[in-house]
Amino acid sequence: MILVPALCGTLLLSGCSSLLDRPYVMVEPHVERPAVSGDSSTIQVDTYSELVNAVLFFVSQGVEEGTIQLTDYQGEVEEDLNRACLEVAKDDPLGVYAVDFIKNSYTRVLTTYEATISITYRRTKEQVQSLVNVTSTNAIRKEVAEALAQFRPELVLRVGYFTGDADGVAQLVRGAYYDAPAYAMGMPECTVTLYPETGTQRIVEIVLTYPEEPAILTARSGQLQREVENLLAPLRSQSAGSVERLSQLFALLPGTVRYDPDGGPTAWDAILGDGANSEGMALAFQLLAQEMGVTSTLVEGTLDGQPHFWNRLSDNGVHYVDLTRDRTGTTWSAEDLLALGYQWDDAPNFEEN
16 A cells, blocks of 8 residues: 655644544544555546645656546646646655656546656666755754765755755755764765755755765774874873863873875874874864863954864863964963964954944
8 A cells, every 4th residue: 555755744734633623623633545456657636635645656656657546537637737746846855856857747537537647857766865854954963073074075964844955054064064073084074955945844955075085084084083082091090170181181292293395184183194284183173072071162253364263161161272372381372373373253343242
């Protein structure tokens, strides 16, 4: 028996309406229509909404040609078939993402119409069935983080309630990248496409182009994590408070990280390579701090008008670390950094009114 997936929401909503027993609300029971002769490419419908859901079901299953039997159908069959196919292809996120075009034809036998739906796709069946369902824009970041950790080139999400835009998704990708310094092996180029362009339910396609082959980056990330584990192994068994952990971290830095203003942008460059620029140094500090249980946040801003990265410590008050300036334990206040020419988005304003 076929149950068109989009009909489930209708059934649930109808049930909720009955339970609430609101006045002036009429609930019409839905009669499920089984597939004909067990054939998964044939569905029976008798309303327009069922017709739309049947076409959408074909798309979700990658069916290239399916049959819909319209039994005791009360609408204008030809008009509704055209409208349903257009609605799926142009308005529904899955249709906009996966379908090139949909054609239909029909014949009539007494009161039953038999429609043939022919679908041409621009996505493979595997791509359609690998869509990841998430509930909201906020859930995108978690999925992006997992994709970045695996150096996957593509992530396609079906978002149940979407309130953002392509630029906002790109910022989520950037934020997720800096959240995981062990996997930050070079910021990938990010292309975000939304299907459709407007609406609260969307499919979000994220294409990631990495600076090197994923196999190389995977090996480099593993090498970095093993090195950090070895560096911190002597400290693992020690029970220390936040101040002592920070002191241990600063003691570790001079012999661990290498700074080169023209160096690479990753923690791997700072710890295992020939040296890192400010981005790589900040990621290296972030990685070591995370592993040692020191609360740190990577800060992206400018220094004398040029892009620059450093770290914010929030244990025992807010203070800042810039390993390109000092690697022996010196920290600065926000006011200090502003006086030195640093600027960042959430910098406090010390100007007097």
